[in-house]
Amino acid sequence: xxxxxxxxxxxxxxxIGRKISEILSKEYCLILSDRDESKLKETLELCSxxxxxxxxxxxxxxxxxxxxxxxxxxxxxxxxxxxxVHSAGMMKIMKMKTVGIKDVQQIFSVNLxxxxxxxxxxxxxxxxxxxxENIVFISAILGNFGATxxxxxxxxxxxxxxxxxxxxLELAPxxxxxxxxxxGVKTPMSELAFSDPEILAKAQKEYPLGIxxxxxxxxxxxxxxxxxxxxxxxxxxxxxxxxxxxxSQK
Amino acid sequence: MEQFLEKLAEILEVDSVKREDILTEFDxxxxxxxxxxxxxxxxxxxxxxxxxxxxxFTTVGDLLKYIDSNKN
Numbered sequence: 001x002x003x004x005x006x007x008x009x010x011x012x013x014x015x016i017g018r019k020i021s022e023i024l025s026k027e028y029c030l031i032l033s034d035r036d037e038s039k040l041k042e043t044l045e046l047c048s049x050x051x052x053x054x055x056x057x058x059x060x061x062x063x064x065x066x067x068x069x070x071x072x073x074x075x076x077x078x079x080x081x082x083x084x085v086h087s088a089g090m091m092k093i094m095k096m097k098t099v100g101i102k103d104v105q106q107i108f109s110v111n112l113x114x115x116x117x118x119x120x121x122x123x124x125x126x127x128x129x130x131x132x133e134n135i136v137f138i139s140a141i142l143g144n145f146g147a148t149x150x151x152x153x154x155x156x157x158x159x160x161x162x163x164x165x166x167x168x169l170e171l172a173p174x175x176x177x178x179x180x181x182x183x184g185v186k187t188p189m190s191e192l193a194f195s196d197p198e199i200l201a202k203a204q205k206e207y208p209l210g211i212x213x214x215x216x217x218x219x220x221x222x223x224x225x226x227x228x229x230x231x232x233x234x235x236x237x238x239x240x241x242x243x244x245x246x247x248s249q250k
Numbered sequence: 251m252e253q254f255l256e257k258l259a260e261i262l263e264v265d266s267v268k269r270e271d272i273l274t275e276f277d278x279x280x281x282x283x284x285x286x287x288x289x290x291x292x293x294x295x296x297x298x299x300x301x302x303x304x305x306x307f308t309t310v311g312d313l314l315k316y317i318d319s320n321k322n
Contacts (some may be wrong), residue, residue: 092289093282098260103293192288196301199281220302 004029004052005133008081008122010060012087013039015136019214020087020221022046025053028215028225031073031081035059036089060088060114061106068120074127081122083134083225086115086160091153091189099184103152111156113157116163123171133222134173136224137164138217139179139236141244152197161236168234180220183240185212209241216241251303251314258310261286271313278299287313295321 006029011017013034021032032047033056034040047053056073058066071202074080084169090110092103119135122128142150143157161179167179184203186192194200194211203211220239223229238244259267263278272281291299295317305318307313 092292093285094289094293095261095282095286096291098257099284100293103289106293149286191301192298193285194301195303196281196284196305199285199301202281 005082006079007083007085007134007176008033008056008118009085009087010034010058010118011086011138012043014043015087015189015213016182016185016217017085017087018043018046019084019218021053022048023218023222024085024225025049027222028077028083029053030082031056031079038196043221061109063109063113063117066114066117066140069128070118070121071225080129080131082131083136084118084132085124085136085138085166085225086118087138088114089138089140089189093149093153093193094151095149096111096151099152107152107154108152108159111153112159112163115160119167130174132171134207134225135164135167135171135175135177136221137161137177137179138221139164139181141181141183141238141240143181164236165234172233176224176229178224178232178235178237179223180217181236181238182217183207183212183238183243185214185217187214206246207241208246211240212239251318253306254290254314254317255310257290257294261290267310268308269314271310272308273310273313291317297321 006145007024008031009017009021010033012021013036014031021030021043030053032040032043037057070090090107121135123133137160139160140157142154143161164179187193216239220237255267261283262276285306288299291297297320
């Protein structure tokens with residue numbers, strides 16, 4: 001890898017994480033991470049400067065494997081990580097009475113606990129040589145507001161933004177920490193719901209600028225990682241096509 | 251599959267569901283119910299199914315048949 005800054009991206013195999021990888025691949029060396037090796041290779045093919053990027057297979061539900069995997073990966077490749085983008089996310093829309101402990105463990109592990117484990121690992125001098133300068137979480141407007149049956153998902157996103165603010169203080173001035181809060185974006189995850197014409201029509205009505213595209217989120221991440229955002233930390237950057245300020249009568 | 255049928259009954263707010271029951275005739279049938287069923291199928295069978303696919307099924311039995319032939 002050449003001497004550009006190195007960014008670790010989780011959830012890089014699809015949706016928003018894949019688009020973030022494509023956009024950042026022009027300016028950074030990337031560590032593309034996901035549990036799905038074949039889709040991760042597809043992401044790598046979509047990136048610019050392919051020779052600058054490497055893949056790291058991690059299943060974020062296996063929390064105890066995260067630290068040893070990252071530690072041996074960095075040591076083997078003789079690199080350190082300057083930026084971390086946590087884009088991995090799992091959403092299950094379910095009525096509270098059907099929520100089971102397995103669902104709780106899965107969603108909290110992927111959306112929140114794994115990010116904590118990764119950051120804790122990257123802050124260790126022996127592992128990452130004090131090189132972490134920037135963290136961007138892909139949160140969601142649902143963490144600030146409510147939506148029926150989004151119980152677990154909303155909780156994890158509120159949790160990630162609480163973590164974001166505390167870390168912004170703890171890690172300043174060396175490391176900036178921010179969240180991007182997307183609204184509804186067309187991804188494989190949201191496609192399961194948007195494939196229903198009724199759900200799609202309702203959503204389109206609620207978004208003044210229409211449903212978003214992963215590139216809208218990727219561009220916000222690119223800004224937060226750049227020096228253009230050098231005085232920005234501890235913030236929720238809402239990118240939702242105006243959805244969260246829309247109180248219009250339906 | 252019995253456990254899944256119990257969960258389906260919970261989601262649909264009924265005591266029990268039968269294979270011949272017509273999905274759209276449940277009082278609770280709406281887009282939220284549909285999304286809850288997607289999540290339940292993902293949790294119980296590690297299977298991604300779209301709202302569009304579920305809407306194409308007529309009965310509970312059609313849904314079960316799909317799960318049976320596609321589950322991992």
